[in-house]
Amino acid sequence: MTGTYPITIEKIKHELQLSTSRSSGPGGQNVNKVNTKVTVRWPILTSAVLTDEQKDLLSRKLHTRLTTQGELIISAQDKRTQQANKEEVMRKLEQLLRQAFFVRKKRKPTKPTKASARARVDKKKMQGEKKKWRAKF
Numbered sequence: 001m002t003g004t005y006p007i008t009i010e011k012i013k014h015e016l017q018l019s020t021s022r023s024s025g026p027g028g029q030n031v032n033k034v035n036t037k038v039t040v041r042w043p044i045l046t047s048a049v050l051t052d053e054q055k056d057l058l059s060r061k062l063h064t065r066l067t068t069q070g071e072l073i074i075s076a077q078d079k080r081t082q083q084a085n086k087e088e089v090m091r092k093l094e095q096l097l098r099q100a101f102f103v104r105k106k107r108k109p110t111k112p113t114k115a116s117a118r119a120r121v122d123k124k125k126m127q128g129e130k131k132k133w134r135a136k137f
Contacts, residue, residue: 006054008097011049015042016040016093021037023036024077041073042093044062044070044071045071058100072096075089
């Protein structure tokens with residue numbers, strides 16, 4: 001999935017709300033003292049960067065990940081440091097945007113070749129013959 005996409009992290013960075021909290025991820029006793037979990041919130045429906053079509057597309061494709069107010073929430077707590085989790089949450093957001101704006105190529109309908117159709121029929125006839133010989137007389 002390479003190519004250019006209409007929305008990048010740089011364009012929406014000012015709309016993102018980052019927050020930190022205590023993580024249940026790795027870190028030993030450090031987990032109880034330091035806020036390493038990073039959560040990012042992005043209000044898609046009120047975004048000034050997105051066009052109406054893009055808002056509609058994102059709300060349709062990401063409907064399972066949106067809150068009732070149309071806010072996308074992503075969090076990361078797998079890393080030991082806040083900075084690493086921040087990078088991870090940004091990577092997740094970028095990946096989600098790439099998947100949402102990815103346009104699949106249209107499938108060109110094709111016909112089976114005459115040889116393959118003939119081979120399929122021949123195989124069916126052979127199978128029928130095989131079964132006919134198994135029958136009790």
